Amino acid sequence: MGYLRLFGTMGAEASFREEDFFGREEELSALTRAALEGSRGIGSSFMIYGPPNIGKTSLLLKLARTLGASGGEEGVPRPFPLYFSFSQILSHPLALSQHFLQEVLSQLLRFLGDPRPSAFDPAAMCDRLTSFGVMGCREVLAAHERCTAEGDGLSALVNALSFPFSSSGGLFYPVFLFDDFQYTGKLQGVPEGAMLSILRPHIKSGHFPMFLSGSSPGRVTAALKREGLYGTFQMIEIGGLSTDSAVRLWGYLCERRRVDIPASLLSRASERLGGIPTYQRMLVEEIFFGGANVPDAVTFENLYAVSVTEGKINRYWREFFENTFPDRARRGRAIRFLKRVLCDLFPLDTMEGAISLMGASEEEGEAILSALEFKGLLKADLDQISFVGDPVLADFLYWAFEHGVLGKGTSQVAASIVQAKLSRTAPLPGQGGDHARRVSIVKELMRKWDLREVPLLLLDFGKFREKFGGKGLLEVVIGMEREAVRVRLPKVSSVSTGYRASRGGPRFDFDLVAYGFLDGDFSEENLVLWAVDAAVEKNLGARAVEHFENRCRLLALEKGLPDDRLRKWMILNETADPAAVDLASGYGIHLSHPTQLRLFLNLFGLEELEREPDPARSPGAEAPRAGKTLEYELVLPIKADSEVVAARVAEEVAAFASVDADTVDRVKMAIIEACINAFEHSASESGKVRLRYLLAPDKIDIFVQDDGKGFRPGKTPEESKKNRGWGLKLIRELLDDVEITTGPDGTVVHMVKHLGADPANPGAVQQGEGGSASPGES
């Protein structure tokens, strides 16, 4: 019979270079361990999945090399790594089974020490294997030939996979490394999942570790579930390389191509490419062939943008989409849809939502999603879907949309990609991590809700403040237990984390979007969405509430949700403007203060992660002086730098209330500014400025008083010229309340800093006798 002359499993094995392989130490170690345990009959099976070209094949081939070099211990069988790719070239089961047998014979003989045969002679190869103690090869071959002659593809496949993979003397055992396994679901005339039925005895034996790799875990896991094999498999998701490994790969690639990229750029470059080795290779090749120099970050970003918009990366993804969606209209629809999800980060995790976002018929929508899943760009688990997080693909989609739909020139798109990358600013010091921690704890909390009822007050800052403002924590806890008005929380089925970055404009998604159901029945009628933002600003303003509400409206519109099916929740960082609280209440937005959140977390047995709770500073908790207000006074001469003395005294006063360093810094700065104002503007005859510090359990009041001629708020022309006149603006930014009373007898600046962000005392500026200054004036 005519066997196909295909050696080396589509060439993947031949093209693999071990020295090109970097990172993945953890995965390799787990897989190697599981493979070696096959010698004792306790080998595990793994499903390895991830997006296209992430490096799954390289991982399998690296594992094959590692296993091939292992063993040799007396009396312990050696693992025989059998790598086979089920890629679509052979979609007919007869051709596939022939190729499979050919690979087994060839790889096994090489494993046993034979050189690559000059001619392919299956009978002779079987005889040779018999001499190594592998019995029954001829019989399998004969049965396979019979099935082939009858055109019975399925039986031929069963025969090929029943090959005696081990020797009679227990010298070795096979480790199956089956690549592109999702293609087994596309074999002509073979039902989906049949391949797993055939492999079932091997999988169940524990002697034959089975590693299936593919980009479409949803299909394979569904088949595994149908076959009752799901529990037997461990799942490993392959993502980008760690920064460390990616940087090492850059080093290797650059050295091989004599390309010079400054070391300081490499970690940023790795991040830009999502740690995906294929992109690194493409970019280094492109730099090499273009003879380009990469002296700095801007040049790198330019080269990257050119590659995405007209170079190798662009060609790679264009071909990918052309192959996946040969129909032009469908391709356009798929690209537009993916652009919204990956590039605009539209929060989406259900099939129904995806189809409605596409605006296609259900049939076409499903076909597009199915193709995307097959190619590994989306992952489906039950009804929940998630999309690949590939930053380079997102940029390609941006190009495809801007160029193909909006008709912008390639260089124009490249320029805007560069600009977006360069202008992405890091969060303020200490802000990013703190925000991320708060979001992650809320995410964990929501996952635990599970239809429990909680006091509504936990979600209503205005009423909570009204009822418990200034009360001790214990009193609050007891009061909460007695609360009769309760709300039933949904059972949350998924919570996706949003993002805060945006392409130069305002953000338009949420920190968290949760999908939940109002009772145990996961039906359309019971679906409810929770959109959640954790405020970054310390004092939530009305504008932020307005912006949140607008985004919620957009979400409701796009999801087609009635009002009662979208719940809106903002979590304060410290406190909120009264106007913001009123506005939120008007819009039906839930607001929770950190204290409410803490109580919420306690109800669900969760610890607060964001900050160490400081009993002395929690709202209403016992203050260090048991409710008494301490008063200090200081008289300063109007003299250069004497404001520093006032600041030092403030530091000492604040120490009595265990005030945190940041608050102390704010108070000190504000005092310095108020003193300088008095020194410069009062023209006081006494030449003195009087300060009063009042330390109460929940706030510090500071009065800075002079007996001068009063002053007019606002920058003088001289101040504007010298970039001066920031004093009052800074004071207002630094502290919670500022009140200025000025007149012919002098000026008093009264400043308040609330301690522990007391919910009972949001900032409010009162009118003084002589009129108050507006922000920005000095």
Next chain:
Amino acid sequence: MSPHKTIRIREEGDTLVVCVGGYLNSLLGEEVEKAVRTRLDGGGRRILLDFQDTRLVNSIGISFVIGIVEKVMEREGRMAFCGVSRINSDLFRVTGLAKYVRSFETEKEVLDFLAGNA
């Protein structure tokens, strides 16, 4: 001279490193401005202001820094900060300085940035 005034100046390659210590008020601001101006007049274009040891800042000090930034921009120089504390970072944000000058954690990061490596 103010007891709070400390300023240290050195060169790292072609970057002028100005370490601002103590209390950044009008006197110290003036000193920093003078050092930077001299450098710009001499043809230097890369300036690093290190606020690691800055204990206090007032609005007049900030106005000098704004003036310095304007001068550097006029001469098409490059400038960055490092060691900016949380409170000072807030002040720089409020006064708009943060929009024009990038801040980094360490001096090395600034030097890389100014050299065009970051």
